[in-house]
Every structure is written in C-alpha cells, then in structure tokens.
Amino acid sequence: MYLNWGVMPELPDVEILKKYLDRHCLGLKISEVKVLERRILRGTAEGKIKSMLEGRSFVKSRRHGKHLFVEIGNGSLSYIDLHFGMDGGLAFFGKEDPPPEYTRIIFRFGDNYLAYTSRRMLGGIRAITSPEDFIEQKQLGPDALSPAFTREYFLNVIAGKKTSIKAALMDQQIVAGIGNVYSDEILYQAGILPDTRAGLLDKKQSQDLYEKIEHVLKTAVRYDADGESFPRYFLLRHRHKSGNCPCGGKVTSSKVAGRTSYFCPACQK
C-alpha cells in the first residue's frame, strides 16, 4: 500500500511512477477496469479499454519523456499510454482500502488494485498500437536520458533558435521529458538565465548545459524524484518565494516562456 500522487510529473517523476507500476503490477491478471471519469480516456472508448485489458496483464512498460507506455499481453501487440498532466499519479492498494481522492480509473487485479489519479485531469489514458507511431505522430523529440539524445543533436537543434533557452528545454519536440521545474534546475546548475536566447549560447555553455541535463535528471531519479531529499546545491530545495540560493543571494522569479521561473541572478548570467 503506497500513495503516490500530487507529484511533479516530469521525466524523473514518471520514471519513478514506471518503477512503481513495474514493481506492483507487472504480470498480474487484470480482473476489471473501472472508469470513474470518462473524460480521462481522451477519445478512447470505455468499452475498448475494458475489452483490451480485462483478463490480460501488463507485460512491461517503457517511458518516453513524460509518457509511460504499458504493453498489454493479449497476443497481438497493444499498449496503453499514461500521461500524468500536471498532478497525476498512481497508487496501488489492497482491497480493503478505499481509492484515494481524484481517482479517475481503477485497474483491479483480484484483491488489489491500481488507481490512476489526476486532480485537474490534464493528463489522460489512451489505447495505442505502437509507442513508436505515437511518438512520431506527436513529434516528440528523443527522451532526455536516452542514447538518442546526443550532444551533437542538442547543439545542432538549439543553434540559431530565437526562443528562450528555457522554452527550448521545455519543448517536447526538441527533447522529451523536461518541464518547468527541471528546466529551472538545469539552467541553475549550468549558470544560465532562463530568458537567454537559445541561439546566443556559445559552444562551451551549450556543452555544459547538455551535461547538466543528464546530471540533474539522473540525480533526481537517484533520489526517487523526492525534492525534499535532493542535495542542498539543488535550486529545487529553495525554489519558492523568499527562497535563498546556497550562494547567499535571493532566489528570484519571473515569467519566462509563459511560466513562472525561479533563478538566482547572482549565479546565473
């Protein structure tokens, strides 16, 4: 029994949700799918999800950016795509426990069940036939922690970009998995202000930024995406109004790329 919702579903968080789903649910026979909120199905018919899943099991899962694809063992290959929006999560329970608040879908495995929760319902679940086709159709860029996200690719794609580097990092078509919180963290670790024009970064800055993407995301995964336990040198520990940077300066916020961004004017140039 473990409750996991209200997280920040960017790459590290979804990676933790993947491990959670793998640990608790793989191989269990799905006895029933209960749809409490139909809008969360994003165009997939309720009957289709039920017939696709009931009597089958989750065979394995694969994460790409903020998406979690779960393969269904039913002879022919089929998958469900889980997206967690801004506040989605998963919670696995024994049968005597009531589902948590904002549960939208329940996957029942005999006595136990997995709840998909989402308060604002900005995420969704849908049936897909192939993760590759889905990624292509959505034009998602390479996953930020996959081998496909090479330094050459990154330097190439941000060169000449007129948009802010923050917007570029959050652009899922450039690189999949980074959102508002982790883009702030990565830029802080790289010492770059979020509203810097992407194309104006010099080679050294761009290379350093590339390294920090991997460092920040991997570190976050290592700490189970639990911000409270992150190292002190992470901005995330001080990412709020009246927060103080480890350098002693004030953490500042402003709107960049339409989102509230936190940074340290002393450490980031």
Add this chain to the structure above:
DNA sequence: TTCCATGTTCCGCA
C-alpha cells in the same frame, strides 16, 4: 474573491 498552479494544445500574429 482573485490569482495561481508542475502540461499540452490550439489560435492568431509576425
């Protein structure tokens, strides 16, 4: 009461 929130998508403008 008003504002704001960690994501994505669509619309209008340059």
Add this chain to the structure above:
DNA sequence: TTGCGGAACATGGA
C-alpha cells in the same frame, strides 16, 4: 509557411 507567445483547458488551494 513556419515559428513563436499567449490563452484555453479543468479543478482546487492559498
């Protein structure tokens, strides 16, 4: 045509 910024989406907490 393409790329960009901003609004909209849905809901609830501060």
